[in-house]
Amino acid sequence: MLPAAPISKLKSHRTKTSILFREVCERLRHHVTSLEPGAKLSEITLSEQLGISRTPVREALIQLSNEGLVQFRGNGRCHVATLTKQDIIEMSDVRIGLEATAARSLAQTIQPDQLAELQKLALAADRAERQARSRAEWDSAEEAFHQRLVELAGNSRITELLQRQGLLERLLTLPLANWRHSAETKNDPGHKLIVEAIASGDPETCDRVVRAHIEIRKQWLINTFEQMKRAADQQ
Ligand SMILES: [Zn+2]
Numbered sequence: 001m002l003p004a005a006p007i008s009k010l011k012s013h014r015t016k017t018s019i020l021f022r023e024v025c026e027r028l029r030h031h032v033t034s035l036e037p038g039a040k041l042s043e044i045t046l047s048e049q050l051g052i053s054r055t056p057v058r059e060a061l062i063q064l065s066n067e068g069l070v071q072f073r074g075n076g077r078c079h080v081a082t083l084t085k086q087d088i089i090e091m092s093d094v095r096i097g098l099e100a101t102a103a104r105s106l107a108q109t110i111q112p113d114q115l116a117e118l119q120k121l122a123l124a125a126d127r128a129e130r131q132a133r134s135r136a137e138w139d140s141a142e143e144a145f146h147q148r149l150v151e152l153a154g155n156s157r158i159t160e161l162l163q164r165q166g167l168l169e170r171l172l173t174l175p176l177a178n179w180r181h182s183a184e185t186k187n188d189p190g191h192k193l194i195v196e197a198i199a200s201g202d203p204e205t206c207d208r209v210v211r212a213h214i215e216i217r218k219q220w221l222i223n224t225f226e227q228m229k230r231a232a233d234q235q
Contacts, residue, residue, distance in 0.1 A: 010130075014064070017176050017204075022050060024060040032069050032080050033170045038126055041070060041078040067164050069171065092218035095165050097196050100145065100210045102153035103194065104203035115199055121166040122191035129190075145191050149198075172221060188216045 011065045027050060032041070043044075047057045061078050071081050110118075121144055127143035143166060150159050189209045199207040 021056060021063075024050065024056050025063050028057075028060045029067075029069060029167055033167050035080045036078055037082045041080065041217060043078070063232045067100060068168055073136055081168070081171060083168065083225070085222060087168075088172065088218070088221045088225055091168055092214065093120060093163055094138055095162060096211050096214045096218070098158045098162055099150060100207045101165075102150045102155060102158050103198055103210045104151065105155070105207040106153040107198045107201050107203050107206045110152065110198055111155070115195070117154065118145070118149060118152070118195050119192075120196070121148055122195045125191040149194070173227060174227065189213055 028046070031046075031049075035041075041061065043054050043057050043061070046061075047054045050057065061070055061072075063079070065072055068087075069081055070078050072078050121141075125141045125145040128138045132138035133139065147159075147166075150162050153159075156196070168209075189212050191213075193212060194206075194209050197209040
């Protein structure tokens with residue numbers, strides 16, 4: 001039997017392994033969300049691209065499948081997840097509940113410097129919705145606002161859950177060429193009104209405005225999904 005390694009050594013080995021694991025997962029998340037839903041993922045190709053052996057790639061893919069980003073099919077092959085309409089409805093409802101909770105609690109604690117920061121991000125997100133020249137530009141302004149709102153609320157579990165949701169949403173909307181959702185945005189209270197609701201300190205107003213904003217996004221995601229499905233059926 002081999003002598004047991006000193007605990008300090010074991011610990012440092014474990015830490016290094018978990019840092020590497022987190023890095024591989026992070027890189028794979030970004031890679032996967034840039035691909036089309038249903039695209040095949042080859043462990044060999046991924047390990048060559050990342051310059052690491054196949055075992056950590058496989059472990060990271062299992063982690064991503066727990067997060068819903070990839071799916072292992074019957075033959076053991078891994079694919080980028082394909083979402084259903086029911087997934088979109090469930091994801092959106094979860095987001096509505098969590099983000100409204102975050103906004104309600106932020107309304108009680110927000111500081112003047114945090115408010116100024118959110119106002120700036122809201123302005124950029126509202127502007128991007130009208131003027132962004134690319135999907136990436138719009139996404140990044142939109143995500144920056146919502147991510148910061150949730151972070152400032154200070155519930156780390158809500159932050160983490162919503163971050164995962166954001167990645168799943170991206171899987172659905174990235175392939176869409178027509179990314180502007182102008183038809184649905186007519187009734188959108190917009191980001192500026194969300195910040196005003198938070199600044200008012202009234203949790204009920206926050207709840208109502210955040211729900212209205214994300215409900216519109218939900219409707220857009222459902223319409224997007226149905227358009228993509230129709231296009232695929234016609235091929
Ligand atoms: Zn938004």
